[in-house]
Amino acid sequence: MSALVISRRPVLSRQVARLPGWTVLVVWTAAVLLPLYILVVSCFKTTAEIYDNRLGLPKSWAFDNFVNAWTRANLGQNFVNSLIVTGGAVILTIVVSAMAAYPLSRYKLGWNAVMLGLFLSGIMLPIRLASVELFTLMRNLGLLDSLTGLILVYSAIRIPFAVFIFANFMRVLPSELDEAARMDGAGEVRILFQVILPMVKPAVSIVAIFTAIAVWNDFFFPLIFIFDDRYKTVPLAISVFVGQFRTDWGLVFASLAISMAPILIMYCLLARQIREGVGAGGGMK
Structure with missing residues (x-):
């Protein structure tokens, strides 16, 4: 039993040591994905919808903005x-x-x-x-x-x-x-x-x-x-x-x-x- 506890400690210590790195990666991933998410959902919104709720989903997934922009x-x-x-x-x-x-x-x-x-x-x-x-x-x-x-x-x-x-x-x-x-x-x-x-x-x-x-x-x-x-x-x-x-x-x-x-x-x-x-x-x- 004691040998099992000792063997688990190095694994736990390695996981704790990696925690700061994983935290930085998660924060960095969120910082990159959030603007991309806003870009994608905003492509299908009107200007009024964007001002009303920047993070919310559009009311309809129409491609009017793409056609008009083109x-x-x-x-x-x-x-x-x-x-x-x-x-x-x-x-x-x-x-x-x-x-x-x-x-x-x-x-x-x-x-x-x-x-x-x-x-x-x-x-x-x-x-x-x-x-x-x-x-x-x-x-x-x-x-x-x-x-x-x-x-x-x-x-x-x-x-x-x-x-x-x-x-x-x-x-x-x-x-x-x-x-x-x-x-x-x-x-x-x-x-x-x-x-x-x-x-x-x-x-x-x-x-x-x-x-x-x-x-x-x-x-x-x-x-x-x-x-x-x-x-x-x-x-x-x-x-x-x-x-x-x-x-x-x-x-x-x-x-x-x-x-x-x-x-x-x-x-x-x-x-x-x-x-x-x-x-x-x-x-x-």
């Missing part, structure tokens, strides 16, 4: 614009960042640390402090009211982070891969895109999802660079439902739910690669 904000065209800008920024960021990270990680150059430091400074400095100068540059280049201008701006902002990610993943690959490819007659471009990049798919997925989220949800740069309704992105289009004296919150929540769909789909497709990338990144030196 038609009144012209979300169809705005979705196409956001897809073009986001896709272009993701592709350009991956290509340019991989080309920059390749020599910094695979060659032993004396200025590698300095260059990586410059890229890291690009992560730390807030680009919005240079909004006036950036607006002037975009105007002089004729890139205002242009999706191409947005793609270039977003790519320039995301490249420092992407170079840092790619360089860390490429650095741990064995140098024998490069040497074997050169012996087979492959050039540097072919080595990068046909040998190195397939080996760092988790890094590509991490850069893609983080860039896509940042670009898709951004409201600031379309606001100051886009004036024509034909080139507005989804976050800028949703703002039409927010007025100075009245806001149609039902349409706002429905628009937000619609805008979340592409990012959720992208994350589901890349989730396995992202988990592998996080696990691999934890073992990097």
